[in-house]
Amino acid sequence: MELANRVQTLTPSSTLAITAKAKALKQEGHDVIGLGAGEPDFNTPEYILKAAKQAMDEGLTKYTPSGGIPELRKAVADKLKKDQGLEYNENQIIVTTGAKHALFTLFQVLLNPGDEVVIPAPYWVSYPEQVKLAGGKPVFVKAGEENEFKITPDQLRDVITSRTKAVIINSPSNPTGMMYTREELEKLGEVVREKDLLVVSDEIYEKLVYTEDPHVSMAQLSDDLYGRTVVINGVSKSHSMTGWRIGYAAGPGEIIKAMTSLASHSTSNPTSIAQHAALAAYSGGEDEVMKMREAFRERLEVFYERLINLPGISCEKPKGAFYLFPNVKEAASNCGFRDVDAFVEALLEEEKVALVPGSGFGSENNVRLSYATSMDNLNKAADRIEKFLKTHHK
Incomplete structure (x- = not known):
């Protein structure tokens, strides 16, 4: 067949x-x-393991809302407020089966056949494949070593067409470990506003930064960019929970609503026990x-x-x-x-x-x-x- x-x-x-x-x-x-x-x-830290065991002992092993348990969505909102000063309500957050699933679901609800997504290269291996699976077209922009593997505003502007829908920003980056500064993001943000794009901001490594310069999200820079950005993150890298498969997306309500609806017909919900483990991860200290x-x-x-x-x-x-x-x-x-x-x-x-x-x-x-x-x-x-x-x- x-x-x-x-x-x-x-x-x-x-x-x-x-x-x-x-x-x-x-x-x-x-x-x-x-x-x-x-x-x-x-x-995975012991206090998170204990929370998972407690969830099992208490019978928290049933279906949950497709977008995640309310307590975890609130904990994610609290984390975004504390770490980056970003205000999200629970209807602007979906908990997913890993950050990879958040990205996959986002592209499924965002892209129509032929829509283009700008992907800086080097890139994480799943970005172009997920875009193609959604019927979209990956458009690669070479981010050279001479610029620390980061694209410039002119490079972004040069590849935008009438079909361009979004640009992916992964900072800190897999595979390079490089990170955009606030000033670099502000300049890219000018092009994003000018060309009416959505930013897919993959921030899964935001807790693993080794410079005095803090991690900055595109969503932090202005109200307009906040409304144009979907933040992708999760507990896999920050709390050594790769196998638990808990990620999230935070962004415009209409996008999150569509993602939640799609998730209800695909995964039903992230694993209940893993959600309670992630709740402990975000509720505990660092x-x-x-x-x-x-x-x-x-x-x-x-x-x-x-x-x-x-x-x-x-x-x-x-x-x-x-x-x-x-x-x-x-x-x-x-x-x-x-x-x-x-x-x-x-x-x-x-x-x-x-x-x-x-x-x-x-x-x-x-x-x-x-x-x-x-x-x-x-x-x-x-x-x-x-x-x-x-x-x-x-």
Whole structure:
């Protein structure tokens, strides 16, 4: 039986593919260092686990409203008010089965066939696929290393057509770890207003920032931009809850209403127990979040220095998230590989270090390395990469 056209053009997730291959090698008994996974290596904090257990003990295991339990939507509103000064009522918030589902549902209710969404490249691998699944057209804008992987207002303006409906801003970014400043967002916001666009503001890494400059949301900048922005976030990265699958979207009421209606016919509701765990995450303090952030900061400092001192590798120092996105084109060429993908494949086969090739993120000269692993693993990985480069250098 022939499959639907919409799925025949999908590109498999490169991050999941490399993680699966690394796991397969581990199961064969190899000592694999995986730097591909996009999730914290810490367990979910104990107070959140206790809240989930309590929810089960109290029988909170039934269907919930499709948009999430009212207590959690209020907790999300309180979080947005406290952290960013943003005022949302509960009807402007939907709780979803992970932030990925929030994005998927948003594009489904937003896009008609042929509508265009501007996606800065490098990009998270699921953005273009989700846009295509909704019948839309991804329009890529190359965000170069010379501008810290961030697009400029002129670049945005140049690709806008009569079919352009939205632009995605992911700050801090996966895969680059770069972050837009308030001034940069204000200038992009001028184009957004001028061209009557919606901003999809993916802020899933907003708690993992390592500079004195705070994370800023486009929705904070003006009343007009607030009304043009859908904030996407969740507990996966901030509270090490990737497997719990709780995210949210906050934005204009009519969009959230449509998303909630669609969710009622797809997932029914996010898992009830996970919602109560997320409620504890947002209701509790941030001591555990800050401990995790400081651990990532320390790892970044050590691993970044190791990496930039390797021959043929250059790297912009990230401002947030837990990824490095170095340019390894010269290293791959010096080692005799036809391209970076072949370089990554050989590194995994020979030295058992798993990286994700940048081609999956729209940047074929780079690789993504996650430092969401122990300092010992990071140092071992750096040693193995150095050995690999010496072995293959022509």
